[in-house]
Amino acid sequence: MHRSRLIELLAKKKAGGISLKEQFELSKWLQENEDDRNLASQVDELFGMEYGPRRTDDDRRNSDKSWDRIMRSVHSEGGEAPDQPKQPRIFTWRRIIPLSVASVVLLCVAGTGTWYWMSARKEAQAQQNIVGTEKGSRSKLTLPDGSRVWLNGDSRITYGASFGKNDRELTLIGEAYFDVAKDPGRPMIIKTATVTIKVLGTAFNVRAYPDENTTATTLVQGKVQVSVNHKKELSYLLSPDEKLIVKNDTGLPEEIKEIHAESGKIPEEITKIRIVKTDSIPPEAQWTRNKLVFANQPLHEVADILSRWYGVNVVVHGDEDMKARQYTGIFENQSLQSVMESLQVAGGFSYKMKNDTIFIAP
Numbered sequence: 001m002h003r004s005r006l007i008e009l010l011a012k013k014k015a016g017g018i019s020l021k022e023q024f025e026l027s028k029w030l031q032e033n034e035d036d037r038n039l040a041s042q043v044d045e046l047f048g049m050e051y052g053p054r055r056t057d058d059d060r061r062n063s064d065k066s067w068d069r070i071m072r073s074v075h076s077e078g079g080e081a082p083d084q085p086k087q088p089r090i091f092t093w094r095r096i097i098p099l100s101v102a103s104v105v106l107l108c109v110a111g112t113g114t115w116y117w118m119s120a121r122k123e124a125q126a127q128q129n130i131v132g133t134e135k136g137s138r139s140k141l142t143l144p145d146g147s148r149v150w151l152n153g154d155s156r157i158t159y160g161a162s163f164g165k166n167d168r169e170l171t172l173i174g175e176a177y178f179d180v181a182k183d184p185g186r187p188m189i190i191k192t193a194t195v196t197i198k199v200l201g202t203a204f205n206v207r208a209y210p211d212e213n214t215t216a217t218t219l220v221q222g223k224v225q226v227s228v229n230h231k232k233e234l235s236y237l238l239s240p241d242e243k244l245i246v247k248n249d250t251g252l253p254e255e256i257k258e259i260h261a262e263s264g265k266i267p268e269e270i271t272k273i274r275i276v277k278t279d280s281i282p283p284e285a286q287w288t289r290n291k292l293v294f295a296n297q298p299l300h301e302v303a304d305i306l307s308r309w310y311g312v313n314v315v316v317h318g319d320e321d322m323k324a325r326q327y328t329g330i331f332e333n334q335s336l337q338s339v340m341e342s343l344q345v346a347g348g349f350s351y352k353m354k355n356d357t358i359f360i361a362p
Contacts, residue, residue: 006039028210031211127161128159128160128161129158130157130158131157131158133153135308135311136153136309136310138150138287139151145164145186147168147179147181149179150176150288152207157170157173168186169188169191172208173208175206175207175208176205178204179203180202182201187200188200191229193208193248194229194246195244197227198225199222199223202219204222204238209308214246216245217243217244218242219240219241219242219243220281220282220285221240226238226244236272241274241275242273243274243284246269283295286330287309292331295328296327297326298327299318299322299326299349299360300323312356312357313356314357314360315360317359317361319362336353
């Protein structure tokens with residue numbers, strides 16, 4: 001990916017105008033490129049300082065340093081970095097550009113130009129509502145139509161100003177549990193990168209992280225219709241206690257699937273299973289009660305869940321057999337170290353913690 005394309009995607013994300021396809025492209029690239037992950041962190045750092053509720057002298061000095069780092073990163077492809085823009089000019093932009101569009105300044109610096117500045121401004125005027133959580137946090141909210149949503153760590157929903165009035169459409173990146181208010185005349189439509197879910201009034205869980213292999217929909221009560229994007233003939237009606245698992249490549253546009261075709265990896269698997277629950281809600285939704293649950297899940301999935309639950313990095317060193325070893329357990333209000341000790345006893349691996357990173361080894 002060219003650096004200007006990366007900056008464009010980061011700016012779209014900050015402006016709230018990134019599409020699901022672009023979010024997938026950005027997440028996949030950042031997952032595979034550490035240097036660009038650092039650039040993304042610098043962008044977050046800069047705009048956290050520029051637009052936070054309070055701005056101290058230290059914030060301004062740190063903001064200047066962040067801007068310098070971003071400038072060096074942006075122009076690393078072209079050689080010598082330009083002079084730092086004068087701060088009064090940046091301050092003037094900040095005063096006259098709406099918050100959701102301010103990140104487009106990065107694109108102008110990168111040379112993408114005025115065209116995207118204007119298009120991003122139009123996107124901001126669409127008045128998109130964005131609600132998200134960071135890793136290590138969970139949140140609950142009530143939508144304008146009365147539906148309740150629980151967001152797991154590192155998740156985001158986006159819906160327009162007309163939600164609950166003209167329509168009930170939203171997009172989801174990450175994991176959420178929905179308790180949908182009944183409205184027969186306006187079904188709720190939930191869009192993810194892989195599937196689209198249509199519901200009237202029901203309760204269900206959706207896990208749709210772009211960096212994971214599958215998207216899973218688990219129904220608790222009522223009925224939902226799940227359609228595979230770009231393959232509308234693949235549509236499934238779920239009954240209570242049923243779970244539909246779709247390989248993420250199945251629902252992606254052809255141009256993205258062609259990338260995977262070159263390596264011979266185009267899984268076309270769709271699995272519908274009946275779940276066994278010992279409580280009023282299935283294991284997949286126990287996180288809404290602050291319970292960390294592993295249900296016969298391989299170690300590499302356990303690592304992803306721990307990362308988002310506790311807000312840490314989890315690195316697994318070992319062969320494929322070790323990464324595929326499955327774990328089952330329920331943990332409620334337990335520390336990370338306590339959970340790791342229990343998993344270590346059950347799984348026979350060793351681990352060590354260094355700052356905010358956990359290293360798992362044979």
